[in-house]
Amino acid sequence: MAELKLRKVGKSYGTLSVMHDLNLEIHDGEFLVLVGPSGCGKSTLLRMIAGLEEITDGTIAINGKVVNDLPASKRELSMVFQSYALYPHMSVRKNLAFGLQNLKMDRAEIDRRVDEAARILQIEPLMARKPRQLSGGQKQRVAIGRSIVREPQLFLFDEPLSNLDAELRVQMRVELASLYERLKTTMIYVTHDQVEAMTLATRIVVLRAGKIEQVGTPEELYTRPANLFVAGFIGSPK
Numbered sequence: 001m002a003e004l005k006l007r008k009v010g011k012s013y014g015t016l017s018v019m020h021d022l023n024l025e026i027h028d029g030e031f032l033v034l035v036g037p038s039g040c041g042k043s044t045l046l047r048m049i050a051g052l053e054e055i056t057d058g059t060i061a062i063n064g065k066v067v068n069d070l071p072a073s074k075r076e077l078s079m080v081f082q083s084y085a086l087y088p089h090m091s092v093r094k095n096l097a098f099g100l101q102n103l104k105m106d107r108a109e110i111d112r113r114v115d116e117a118a119r120i121l122q123i124e125p126l127m128a129r130k131p132r133q134l135s136g137g138q139k140q141r142v143a144i145g146r147s148i149v150r151e152p153q154l155f156l157f158d159e160p161l162s163n164l165d166a167e168l169r170v171q172m173r174v175e176l177a178s179l180y181e182r183l184k185t186t187m188i189y190v191t192h193d194q195v196e197a198m199t200l201a202t203r204i205v206v207l208r209a210g211k212i213e214q215v216g217t218p219e220e221l222y223t224r225p226a227n228l229f230v231a232g233f234i235g236s237p238k
C-alpha cells in the first residue's frame with residue numbers, strides 16, 4: 001500500500017520560488033492525475049516525491065514516514081518518464097531484468113517478475129528484440145515494464161504518452177487504465193492532456209503556478225469547477 005501526505009511543501013530554484021505551501025493527501029490505491037499548464041510545477045512535484053529533487057520547505061510523508069531525507073533509491077516507488085531511456089544494445093528482456101540484477105535478486109525471481117510484466121503489457125513476442133526494432137508504443141510499454149518488475153507500491157508517471165502519436169496515445173491510455181484495474185497500486189500521473197486526465201483519474205489535481213486550484217473527481221471538476229481557470233482546463237460545463 002502507499003499513501004502520501006504533502007504538508008506545506010515549498011520549492012525554490014535559487015531565488016525562483018516555484019511552489020509554496022502546497023498541501024495534498026493521496027490515498028492508497030488512488031489514480032491521481034496532476035494537470036496544469038507547462039511550467040506550473042508538475043514535474044517538480046513528481047521529482048520531489050521521487051526524491052530526485054530536494055524540497056525547500058515542508059514535508060513529504062509516504063505511509064506515515066517523512067521521506068525528505070530518504071534518497072530516491074530507498075523510496076519504494078518507480079517513475080516512468082516521457083522519454084523511454086531504454087538501453088539500445090540490450091534486448092527487451094535484458095532491459096526489463098537489468099534493474100533487478102543490480103539489486104542482486106536471484107535469477108528465478110527476476111525471470112518470474114519479467115515474465116509477469118511481459119504478460120501484463122502483452123510484449124511477450126518482443127522479448128528478444130532490441131529497442132530499435134520496436135515502435136514508439138512498444139518502447140513505452142517496455143519502459144513501463146521496467147517499473148512494473150520492481151513491484152513498487154507507488155507509480156509516478158511524467159507525461160508518459162506525450163511523445164506518441166494520437167492513435168497510439170489512445171491505445172496506451174486504454175492499456176494504462178486496465179493496468180491500473182489489475183494492479184490497483186497508487187499512481188500519480190502527470191499530463192497536460194484533458195482526455196487522459198478525465199478518463200484515467202480517480203481524482204484530479206489542477207495546478208497553476210505551483211498552487212493547487214482545485215482537487216476533485218473528474219465529474220466534480222467538470223460539473224463544478226471552482227473557477228474559470230479550472231473550467232477552461234477541464235472543459236467548460238454547459
Ligand code: ADP
Nearest residue numbers: 013016018036037038039040041042043044045
Ligand atoms: P511542468 O512540469 O509543470 O511543465 P516544471 O516542474 O518542469 O513544470 O517547472 C516548474 C518551474 O520550475 C518552471 O518555472 C521551470 O522553469 C522551473 N524549473 C524546473 N526545473 C528547474 C531547474 N532545474 N532549475 C531552475 N528552474 C527550474
Ligand code: MG
Nearest residue numbers: 042043044158
Ligand atoms: Mg513537466
